[in-house]
Each structure stands twice: as structure tokens, then as C-alpha cells.
Amino acid sequence: MSQPNNYDVAVIGAGVFGAWTAYSLRKSGARVALVDAYGPANARASSGGESRIIRMGYGPDDVYTNWSMRALPKWKELFAQAQRPELFKQTGVLWVAHNESYAFASVAALAKAGISFEKLTIAELRQRYPQIAFDDDSWGIFEPESGVLMARRAVQAVVEQAEKLGVEYRTDAVVAPSLPSGRVSTLQTTSASTISAKTFVFACGSWLGKLFPGLLGNRIFTSRQEVFFFGVPPGDRRFEPPAMPTWLQLRDEFYGMPDLEGRGFKIANDRHGPPVDPDGQSRIASPSAFAIARQFLARRFPALKNAPVVETRVCQYENTSNGDFLIDKHPAHENIWLVGGGSGHGFKHGPSLGEYVATCITQGGATDPRFSLATKQTTQKRAIL
Numbered sequence: 001m002s003q004p005n006n007y008d009v010a011v012i013g014a015g016v017f018g019a020w021t022a023y024s025l026r027k028s029g030a031r032v033a034l035v036d037a038y039g040p041a042n043a044r045a046s047s048g049g050e051s052r053i054i055r056m057g058y059g060p061d062d063v064y065t066n067w068s069m070r071a072l073p074k075w076k077e078l079f080a081q082a083q084r085p086e087l088f089k090q091t092g093v094l095w096v097a098h099n100e101s102y103a104f105a106s107v108a109a110l111a112k113a114g115i116s117f118e119k120l121t122i123a124e125l126r127q128r129y130p131q132i133a134f135d136d137d138s139w140g141i142f143e144p145e146s147g148v149l150m151a152r153r154a155v156q157a158v159v160e161q162a163e164k165l166g167v168e169y170r171t172d173a174v175v176a177p178s179l180p181s182g183r184v185s186t187l188q189t190t191s192a193s194t195i196s197a198k199t200f201v202f203a204c205g206s207w208l209g210k211l212f213p214g215l216l217g218n219r220i221f222t223s224r225q226e227v228f229f230f231g232v233p234p235g236d237r238r239f240e241p242p243a244m245p246t247w248l249q250l251r252d253e254f255y256g257m258p259d260l261e262g263r264g265f266k267i268a269n270d271r272h273g274p275p276v277d278p279d280g281q282s283r284i285a286s287p288s289a290f291a292i293a294r295q296f297l298a299r300r301f302p303a304l305k306n307a308p309v310v311e312t313r314v315c316q317y318e319n320t321s322n323g324d325f326l327i328d329k330h331p332a333h334e335n336i337w338l339v340g341g342g343s344g345h346g347f348k349h350g351p352s353l354g355e356y357v358a359t360c361i362t363q364g365g366a367t368d369p370r371f372s373l374a375t376k377q378t379t380q381k382r383a384i385l
């Protein structure tokens with residue numbers, strides 16, 4: 001890895017964004033290195049969780065509906081190649097909506113895109129899901145073909161497939177370029193080796209602000225996110241698929257998944273927690289987040305009121321000001337790309353994002369303004385869910 005100009009592209013960060021970028025670049029014929037400080041989908045990375053939702057509803061944001069729609073068959077294709085079809089669980093995804101304009105816009109967008117979905121009345125919701133407590137003004141959108149990606153293992157499968165194609169992966173921590181501007185031909189790592197490439201992609205999730213503090217320190221907002229897995233009653237199948245889908249409760253800003261592979265019923269608060277350092281933040285769940293999760297569980301899933309916690313995870317979102325991704329060149333280094341800002345919804349899009357970045361690098365052309373650095377503000381106003 002230390003010979004000069006050995007690589008066309010070095011991708012730094014083997015989370016879902018970097019893994020799919022490396023894979024797509026290699027498929028287009030580039031010589032690619034992939035480097036991660038702690039390993040693909042490691043426990044500190046946003047991609048390192050057990051499971052992530054893939055759904056097509058995105059309110060009025062067609063770009064994400066379209067990316068998600070394209071991503072799902074690509075995930076399945078990769079899992080088939082890897083002989084790991086179990087890494088996608090077609091649980092269906094249920095949106096529990098009320099008067100949110102986001103939900104009405106999703107219905108219109110799903111219809112326009114030809115995605116299969118059902119609109120459910122409160123009576124239908126109650127009949128189909130008696131184990132969930134709905135408000136009288138609830139209604140539902142059910143996406144039968146959507147579901148769950150088994151996140152950590154999925155990213156590791158992408159890296160394995162990328163390596164099979166010829167991507168060279170290694171664990172090392174890359175140091176940000178020391179030159180203030182201009183083309184970069186080599187980067188150093190903390191183990192004192194050199195990586196030479198024509199183009200560098202920093203797909204470093206929550207670390208982007210640490211690596212480029214002047215540029216991104218106030219444009220990537222990390223937030224602590226806590227996830228709880230509750231044990232279901234013995235022999236009770238109401239909380240596993242097909243009886244229980246993956247769900248999002250818009251009013252409560254909670255989402256969750258059925259009991260998958262016997263790991264427990266997952267629930268998570270989608271509200272942004274306090275800012276954190278991805279290297280050192282405590283991964284021990286806080287009593288305050290637990291109390292809020294328990295209260296929510298008791299209200300919406302009464303049969304699980306006293307369910308024991310069987311596992312917890314603490315992670316971080318890497319938010320941009322409004323939730324749009326960041327995919328752009330570094331303004332001072334023409335051959336460095338900054339890729340991140342998954343903002344709590346990026347995982348599902350890995351294949352589409354990887355293809356997009358690979359096309360930008362190998363074919364050039366203008367990038368979508370909504371992914372540009374110029375549109376990333378220094379104050380947060382979340383718009384994308």
C-alpha cells in the first residue's frame with residue numbers, strides 16, 4: 001500500500017458509505033484502497049448497529065425515495081452474491097401517522113413512484129395489530145416490501161465482496177492532509193505508513209468534524225442516540241414477524257423493529273441527543289433515556305410494559321444542518337471528496353450513494369446541489385426524517 005500512486009482512489013472509512021463507495025469504484029475498474037481506523041462497521045461507527053430500517057417513504061423528498069428504491073434490489077443482490085440472504089428481513093414497514101404533512105406527502109410520493117403500499121384506517125390498524133395501542137386519530141401507511149438490513153454484518157459483507165473484486169482493505173487511522181490547499185498525492189497514517197492515490201474519499205461519518213475542524217467542525221452535528229432491546233414474553237409470537245412489522249411512530253418520534261433472530265424488541269428515540277465524541281463517548285445507556293423508552297413502550301405496547309431489557313446500544317448520528325447528505329469536493333483540495341452526513345437515515349442508501357460517488361469521481365460532472373458543502377449550514381434545522 002505504500003508504493004507511490006498505487007491507487008486510483010483511497011477510501012477512508014469503512015462504514016456503509018465508504019464500503020459501498022469502494023465497492024462501486026472497483027466495479028467501475030478503479031484500483032481502490034479502503035482503510036478504517038477501527039474496522040468495518042465497528043462498535044463506534046454509526047454503521048455498527050445490529051439493524052437498520054430500509055423504507056421508501058420520505059415525505060416530499062423524492063430524491064431519497066428514488067435512492068432507497070434503487071438501493072433495496074442492490075442490497076439483495078449483494079447478499080445473494082455473498083450467500084447471506086438473511087441480512088435483509090422483509091418485515092414490512094408501518095408508518096403510524098396522524099395529521100403530519102410528511103405522511104400525506106409520502107403517500108403521494110409512493111404512489112407516484114409505483115411503490116406498493118397500503119393506506120390503513122384506524123379500524124384496520126387496530127384489527128391487524130391488536131398488540132399496539134393507537135390513538136383514535138391514527139392512520140397508517142404500510143410498505144410490505146420494505147424491512148430491515150442487518151447493519152454490521154451487511155457492511156462486513158460489502159467489504160468482503162469488495163475485497164473479492166480486488167479492493168485492498170486494511171485497518172489504520174489516516175491523518176488529515178497537512179497542506180492548507182492544493183492536490184494531495186499521499187496521506188500518512190498513525191502507524192507511520194503512506195497511502196498514495198490520485199483521489200481520496202473521506203467517508204468518516206461522525207469523525208468528519210474532527211478530521212476537518214475548520215471546515216466541518218460546525219457543519220456535522222454528532223448526537224448521542226440510545227437504543228433498547230426488550231425481551232418478549234416466553235413463547236409470545238406477537239412481537240416477531242409477520243405479526244409485528246418494523247414501525248415508525250411519527251407523533252412520538254420513536255421507531256422500532258420486531259424481535260429479530262431472538263435479539264429482542266428494538267425501540268429507539270429518533271430525537272437528537274446531546275453532542276458527543278465518537279471515539280470516547282460512553283456506550284453505557286443512560287437512566288434518563290431508559291426511563292423515556294420504558295414509558296413509551298408501556299404506552300404503545302402495553303403487553304411489554306414490564307419487559308426486561310436484554311441489550312442496549314449507544315451510537316451517534318452524524319447530522320448535517322437539515323439532514324441532506326454531504327457529497328462534495330473539499331474546497332481547498334480538488335482531489336479530496338467529503339462523503340457523510342447520513343443524519344440518522346443514511347444506512348439504507350449505501351448502494352445508491354456508492355454509485356453516485358463513483359460516478360462523480362470517474363466521470364466528473366456537477367453534483368446535486370442538495371448534497372453540496374455550500375448548502376450545509378452551521379445551525380441545525382432538521383427537515384429530512
Ligand SMILES: Cc1cc2nc3c(=O)[nH]c(=O)nc-3n(C[C@H](O)[C@H](O)[C@H](O)COP(=O)(O)OP(=O)(O)OC[C@H]3O[C@@H](n4cnc5c(N)ncnc54)[C@H](O)[C@@H]3O)c2cc1C
Pocket residue numbers: 012013014015016017018035036037038039040041042044045046047048049051052053054172173174175203204205206207211225226227268315316317318339340341342343344345346347348349
Ligand atoms: C442508532 C442509529 C439508528 C439508525 N437507524 C437508521 C435506520 O433505521 N435506517 C437508516 O437508513 N439509517 C439509520 N441510521 C443512520 C445510518 O446508520 C448512518 O447514516 C450510516 O451508518 C453512516 O455511515 P457512514 O459510513 O457515513 O459512517 P460510519 O458508519 O460512522 O463510518 C465511518 C467510519 O470512518 C472510520 N474513520 C473515522 N476516522 C477515520 C480515520 N482517521 N482513518 C480511518 N478511518 C476512520 C470510522 O472508524 C468508521 O468506521 C441510524 C444511525 C444510528 C446511530
